[in-house]
Amino acid sequence: MYQLEFETRHSYSPSPKGIVVPISLSYAGEFVRLEAKIDTGASVCFFQRPYAVELGIQVEAGRLETFSTAAGVFEAYGHMVEIDCLGHRNHAMVYFAKALDFTRNVLGREGWLDHHRLGLIDYQSSLYLGT
Amino acid sequence: MDWTSGQLMKTRTDWEPAARDVGGSLASVAYVGSAIGGPNCPAGADTGELFFAVFRSDFGASQFPVVRWERRGNVRDLEQVDITRRPKRSIHEGLAILRKMREESLAKDQDKLERDWLAKHRQQYAGQWIALLGDRLISHSTNPRDVFAAARAAGVRALVLRVEDSELRFAGW
Structure with a gap:
């Protein structure tokens, strides 16, 4: 038997849209609140470009990378921000989509999952988070 | 035991045996005496009276948790009970815990x-x-x-x- 302990328990909506959690991003004193999907299959964290603009980030000054998905490829710029998810904060390189019509906000492995311990009981819509 | 008025005595998890019989409400913290302030703080002298701050979990759209103070006996009674006590906390630590709990409640409600x-x-x-x-x-x-x-x-x-x-x-x- 193995046992893990977590500081936070969150009940998420049992939605077909994925496991969505409230988060905030901070950069240079600016702050935005948004929702993001937890996706253990995503290699990094992705966000829509308007959030970077609101945070005062010069999006195209970041590190441009190309990412592959099941449906093709897309480009995004990397920037260091602070992520706060359910009171658990960490600094991380996250990526803001180059395309303005990008519709996803995703917490992936690098930058988020690799900073926290995550427990899921999906049939109860329960998420456990620890640092 | 040297109990001080307004002292945070136990959190719910610290003092589970007494918290169980509070009923449907969420018993959060217990205080000794009355010097913890606030408009709903119970009156009383530094007599060793023990109070629970009971937070209703269904405060809904009011945006503010409702705190009800419940008298829970006297600390001297507790000393006769075989429970393990953790180190006492100062009033400042207790208030910080209350503030954090209130912020978390507001965030969850929102x-x-x-x-x-x-x-x-x-x-x-x-x-x-x-x-x-x-x-x-x-x-x-x-x-x-x-x-x-x-x-x-x-x-x-x-x-x-x-x-x-x-x-x-x-x-x-």
Whole structure:
């Protein structure tokens, strides 16, 4: 038997849209609140470009990378921000989509999952988070 | 035992045996005496009277948790009970715990109101950007810049997002 302990328990909506959690991003004193999907299959964290603009980030000054998905490829710029998810904060390189019509906000492995311990009981819509 | 008025004695997890019989409400912390302040603080002298701050978990749209003080006997009675006590906390530590609990309650309540609002209005605003604070819609537009500007002008830390079409399921990456 193995046992893990977590500081936070969150009940998420049992939605077909994925496991969505409230988060905030901070950069240079600016702050935005948004929702993001937890996706253990995503290699990094992705966000829509308007959030970077609101945070005062010069999006195209970041590190441009190309990412592959099941449906093709897309480009995004990397920037260091602070992520706060359910009171658990960490600094991380996250990526803001180059395309303005990008519709996803995703917490992936690098930058988020690799900073926290995550427990899921999906049939109860329960998420456990620890640092 | 040297009990001080206003001293935080136990958290719920510290003092589980007594917390069990509080009923449907959420018993959060226990205080000795009356020197902890606040409009709803029970009156009384430094007599060793023990109070529970009972937070109702269903405070809903009021945005403020309701605290009810319950007399729970006297600390001298507890000393006869075989329970393991952790080190005593100062009043400042106790108040910090209360503040943190209140902030967490407010955040959870706000999150629930926003989720309920989104579930109810998703179709109506699908494809638009919205700024939402609890169940209050601050702005909506197809232009995110307008929505962020409205949220800034309102001076609130609103949830800002583009409402997805509820018919489509997320396929991951």
